Amino acid sequence: MIEAKNVSKVYSVADGDFYALKDVSVSIKDKEYVSILGTSGSGKSTLMHIIGLLDRPTSGEILIDGKKIETFSDNQLSTIRGQKIGFVFQQFNLIQKLTVLENILLPTVYAKHKMQFNAKEYAMELLKRFGIEHRADFYPNKLSGGQQQRVAIARALIMKPTIVLADEPTGNLDSKTGEEILQLLETLNKELGVTICIVTHDKTVAHRTKRQIFVKDGEIVKKY
Amino acid sequence: MKYLSFHLRTALKNFGRNKVRTFLTSLGILIGVLSVVILIALGVGLRNYIEGQFASLGTNLIFVLPGQVLSEGGGFQDPGIGGITFDERDVKSLQRTPQVEYVVPLINKPVTVEANGISKSGSVFGGTADMFVIFNLEAQRGELFTASDVGKRSKSVVIGSTLAVDLFGDVDSAVGQKVVVANQRFSVIGVLKEKGGGGFGGPSYDSGVFLPYTTAFTGISPDKNFAAIYLGAVKDADIDQLVTDAETILLKRYKKDDFSVVKQTEILNAITSIFGIINTVLLAIGSISLVVGGIGIMNIMYANVTERTKEVGIRRAIGATKRDILMQFLAESILLSLFGGVGGLLLAVLIVLVVQQFFPLAINSTSVVAALGISTAIGVFFGVFPARRAANLAPIEAIRYE
Known part of the structure; x- marks a missing residue:
């Protein structure tokens, strides 16, 4: 479970302080399928970055599985990010010089403890489930957008994280491929019980999830 | 071990994508190491040659020579003209x-x-x-x-x-x-x-x-x-x-200053100390090119970090610590420098083998160790600043970088 309590993010600008997030509290429970909805500039990306431990809030606190992370060092944050959080980005963000399999296994290289399961077998299992196991040794630029996003999802899942944060996962895909990716995320939530949070500006995408958190001008205006 | 080989493989993959750049950057170190090794070989060769000449004279030999041949410090001094x-x-x-x-x-x-x-x-x-x-x-x-x-x-x-x-x-x-x-x-x-x-x-x-x-x-x-x-x-x-x-x-x-009675070992010691100085001077000259090569590596590594800001961001997002990023870039600069070092050493060995036909050059284990040690040290020294810049990139800024 991930919780944000009274989180604010303030940037200093020329004419005073700008609140990207203003006293936001939100919690995402295990196995939830949820979306953060908002227009561009609403603060939804900032919220995602803070929940995803890529950024620190100006005030307020973040709890992951009951642990407060505000006192954690940069090193500890990196480790928790690697173990507890999986990211899926709009631009896929695969590393071009690594093969599909190497990309998926990259988080395991940075994991400082010994893996509890055979990561390579698990990666192949995911690729098979996503129907792209024959692409394991390909480089990302040889893959279609939909295939690349599947690889990115597999990479997000490889550490068996607490939550997968997907930032506009369909933003760079045509509607058909986007639909396939959404279905894939839905299946992962339903069948594997993976907690998934989609960040999007697209209401139709958001409404596919079971719960929506609507962000506007740095505040949560509606929770369903 | 697995972690180390991961960084080395990552670095090699990067070199594979930038072959010309890798070659040119290593070339700076190659030339530096080459000149240092050749200059040492020249100094050592000369010394061996002269010591060999003396050794053939036998060890029980004493020279009686006009003037003061050896200075008090053990080096040679000009005997002066018109001695006895x-x-x-x-x-x-x-x-x-x-x-x-x-x-x-x-x-x-x-x-x-x-x-x-x-x-x-x-x-x-x-x-x-x-x-x-x-x-x-x-x-x-x-x-x-x-x-x-x-x-x-x-x-x-x-x-x-x-x-x-x-x-x-x-x-x-x-x-x-x-x-x-x-x-x-x-x-x-x-x-x-x-x-x-x-x-x-x-x-x-x-x-x-x-x-x-x-x-x-x-x-x-x-x-x-x-x-x-x-x-x-x-x-x-x-x-x-x-x-x-x-x-x-x-x-x-004769007066005390008009003649010298010198043991062969004293002359050998004097020669050794003179060549020690010559070697140091040659080494200092060669080191200049090494420093220039090191600056070349630093320059390229800074460019590398900027080019790969987004990659750093991605790696940080999926769990890489600052130290992981530091090690990744450091491995790259060390490897770049080592390529140059090994290349320079091999080339120096070839040149020495050829020149040995005419002049007694010698490569000893010291110059091999020095060549590899120095190039590693250069990789670390000139790589650590760019690597630290990469490691200190804020993950959120880096991943947004286009």
């Missing part, structure tokens, strides 16, 4: 010291040697029959002159092999022929085995004319003086005692 010369009286008195096995006075002059209408330049070595013992010279044809030739002032000479070939075509036909030196005719009674090189800064034995000093006194060196006297100590004798005795004897005639 030694004569037969000195030789006779030195022969009376108990530890001495032989005393060899030496006349050494550049001369022109003529035979069959050909004239060649060479040098005269006038001494006693023991001269051949201390210089380690042996006859390959004919024979050497003896103590009785010295007594008789006989007009017999032994010539070096190069001179024999130059004057008579080959060593076999030289024996029994006549040579003319300083308008005097001498019979060639023997030809020496080839020795190569010369004494310390001196002329080559291979183009030498060796004759009894008594004979040299009759025309070649009419002033009857010696430039140096060599003393051979009785085996296992106390060499230091011989030095003291020789000094005591000579002090009766």
Whole structure:
């Protein structure tokens, strides 16, 4: 479970302080399928970055599985990010010089403890489930957008994280491929019980999830 | 181990994508290491060569030379012009010291040697029959002159092999022929085995004319003086005692500053210390190119970090710590530098193997270790600043970077 309590993010600008997030509290429970909805500039990306431990809030606190992370060092944050959080980005963000399999296994290289399961077998299992196991040794630029996003999802899942944060996962895909990716995320939530949070500006995408958190001008205006 | 090989593989993959850039960056270090290794090889080779020349003289040798040869610090100093010369009286008195096995006075002059209408330049070595013992010279044809030739002032000479070939075509036909030196005719009674090189800064034995000093006194060196006297100590004798005795004897005639009695080991030490200084200077010059190469690496690594900001962001997002990123870029700069180091070393070995045909260069284990150690150190030193920049990128900024 991930919780944000009274989180604010303030940037200093020329004419005073700008609140990207203003006293936001939100919690995402295990196995939830949820979306953060908002227009561009609403603060939804900032919220995602803070929940995803890529950024620190100006005030307020973040709890992951009951642990407060505000006192954690940069090193500890990196480790928790690697173990507890999986990211899926709009631009896929695969590393071009690594093969599909190497990309998926990259988080395991940075994991400082010994893996509890055979990561390579698990990666192949995911690729098979996503129907792209024959692409394991390909480089990302040889893959279609939909295939690349599947690889990115597999990479997000490889550490068996607490939550997968997907930032506009369909933003760079045509509607058909986007639909396939959404279905894939839905299946992962339903069948594997993976907690998934989609960040999007697209209401139709958001409404596919079971719960929506609507962000506007740095505040949560509606929770369903 | 797995972690290390991961970083090395990542670095190699990057090089694969930027072959030209990798090559050019390594080239700077390659040239630096090449010049350092070659310069060391030159210094070591020269020293080995000169030490070898001295070693062939035997270890029981003491030199009596005019002027102050060695400075107090152990280096050489200029003996000065117009120093004293030694004569037969000195030789006779030195022969009376108990530890001495032989005393060899030496006349050494550049001369022109003529035979069959050909004239060649060479040098005269006038001494006693023991001269051949201390210089380690042996006859390959004919024979050497003896103590009785010295007594008789006989007009017999032994010539070096190069001179024999130059004057008579080959060593076999030289024996029994006549040579003319300083308008005097001498019979060639023997030809020496080839020795190569010369004494310390001196002329080559291979183009030498060796004759009894008594004979040299009759025309070649009419002033009857010696430039140096060599003393051979009785085996296992106390060499230091011989030095003291020789000094005591000579002090009766000369002032303390006018002559030196030097052990061979002292001269060797002086040579070693001089070449130590030469080597250090050469090394310092070579190091300049290494520093330039290092700056090249630093430059490229900074460009690398900027180019791969997004990649750093992605890696940080999926769990890489600052240290992971630091290690990744550091591995790259070290490997870049090591490529240059190994390349420079291999090239230096090739060059040394070729040059060795003409000049005694030598690569020792020190220069190998130094080449690899220095290039690693350069990789670390010049890589750590760009790597730290990469490690300190804020993940959120980096991942947004386009």
